[in-house]
Each structure stands twice: as structure tokens, then as C-alpha cells.
Amino acid sequence: MGFFTERKNRKYIPIILSMELVIFVFLLSYFTLINLRDFGRSAFGLVAILAFFFLFLGIILIILTLKQKIKGRLKILLLLTGLSAICPLIFSILHNLFYALAVVFQDITLLRYLMEFLHGFSFLISLIGGPIGFLIGIIGSIMLLFKEKKS
Helix, strand or coil: CCCCCCHHHHHHHHHHHHHHHHHHHHHHHHHHHHCCHHHHHHCHHHHHHHHHHHHHHHHHHHHHHHHCCCCCHHHHHHHHHHHHHHHHHHHHHHHHHHHHHHHHCCCCHHHHHHHHHHHHHHHHHHHHHHHHHHHHHHHHHHHHHHHHHHC
16 A cells, blocks of 8 residues: 555544644745845845745645545645645636736726636735635644544
């Protein structure tokens, strides 16, 4: 059997969640609090590496959740956590794509406005929806895992 299908590997889910939470707190603090003067430039390489690991852990969490027999609210919250870790990358790419299409279609009014709406909407999902979904998913997952561990 492979790594993702073994039942004993369910113990890795709390480890992945805790690693994602630590990386999320560091990334959030970098983009909100610590991004002062020269520190922001010197730490960008570390932030890029951590963002890659955050994305990778989100993909692993989704695969573990789908391959194992997790059911109910825990499955939904784990998938929300994993998808929210992937969300900023996907919607940032879509934001740039829709912006480029808005520039290309600037002479066709309806398409230009549609692309401008879509690039703004994907930007908001990337920067606001993803982190909020991640927080909801990780808090709910941790609560359900503690509840499951007690019983």
C-alpha cells in the first residue's frame, strides 16, 4: 500500500495542520506586521520557500483527506483547510490572467467590464477569502480532532 492509503498515516494530519498553522502565522505576520523597510526585502527568499511549503502541505492534506476514510464535518473542514492553502496561488494567477484579458479586450466594452470584474473578484478571493477559509478550516479541524481524541 502507498503512503496516502495506509490507515496509520491519519496521525500525520495533526502534524500537517500544525505545520500549516505555523507557516500561515509567519506569512501573515510578514505581509501585515513585519514588512518594514529593508527586512521585507531580505526575507523574501524565506517567505517564498515557506509559501511553497504551505502550498505543498495543502496539497498533501487534500490527498490524505480524500484517500483515507474520513467522513462528516472533519472531512469538509480538512478539505477547506487544504483548498484554502492552494487558493492564493490559483486566484493570483487568475487575477493576472483576467487583468491581461481586460487590457486585450479594452475595445470591446462588455468583455472589458466582465474581465475587470473577474480580475477584481479573483483578487479579493485570493487575499481575503483564502485566509478566512483557512482560519475557519484549521480552527474547526483542530477542535474536531481534539473532540475525537477525547472520545
